[in-house]
Amino acid sequence: MVDRILNKVKRKANDFLFNSSLYAKYLLKNTQNTILMYHGCDSNGDTTYNSRHTSKDSFEKHINYLNKHAYIISLNDFFEKRFISGKPNFAITFDDGYLNNLTNALPILTKLKTKATFFITGLNNTKSDILWADFLNIASVSRKENIKICGEVFEKRKGIFYSLNSNESLYKIIKEINTSYEYKLQMMEAFGADAKFKLNPDLFEKWQLMSDKDILTCSQSEFIEIGAHGYFHNNIGTLTNSESRKELKDVKEYLENLTQKKINSIGYPDGSYNRTTLDIAEELGYKYQLAAEGFHFEEDFTDNRIRDRKGVYSWDSPANQLIINF
């Protein structure tokens, strides 16, 4: 109870004092160097479907804040420990390759002369034009009836589909149990007519991904480095060694052919990897590997091949979205 009140007061203070240099100094005093993980950058930060898209206004506020009170450095510099002393150092990353990264985030990064890394999948080379999580989030809103995937029936409760067999959410089953690309295709097919949301222009910025041409445009910007985010966006830590090798190899080849640049970083989809994944990725030429929201293994803390990232989500005010990560 006391914690909750204190937390509320702290959040209010963050909102109120966000622009105060003194407060920023106090907040950042003991902050570790941090890699931030964004996903989308949309027009309004709407959380109807998920909270993965930060509004472009919030994003610009964050970048201005960090440029003023901290240092933003490139991901390469972060891994190579080329830190600037005196203030905490941050690196900016975006996952998933949303079209809004090009249309909304890139102009802000260019205007504020700030570097970022975009982690992108190989989905443009597959049968999918949408990430499975976006499909599930958006299609679940309109769907009322049960759905059936590979004989398993799922029922909607409070907006989320749960298996009638195991009572696990469909989201969790795709992330942790049936992690193959084929299962994702079957899930999307099971929704049938609910896939019509893809025709609604109002929703485009919530799920549309960059085309090959868009990715190439980003890669040619002096402010953007392209990294890999798995080929199918499968949870790599749950795959067999040969499957994960293929995921990591195929996306690297696809992005290198497209950009004509070396792809040396991998942001693990859903932060999923295991200790063998790190060796496979290193063998394939990934110098920089990135977890999300915490390491999975004790050894990771002293392993220079991997760094953790903290996510920025749109469920809170612009000040708290950022400050919560300090």
Ligand SMILES: [Zn+2]
């Ligand atoms: Zn992702």
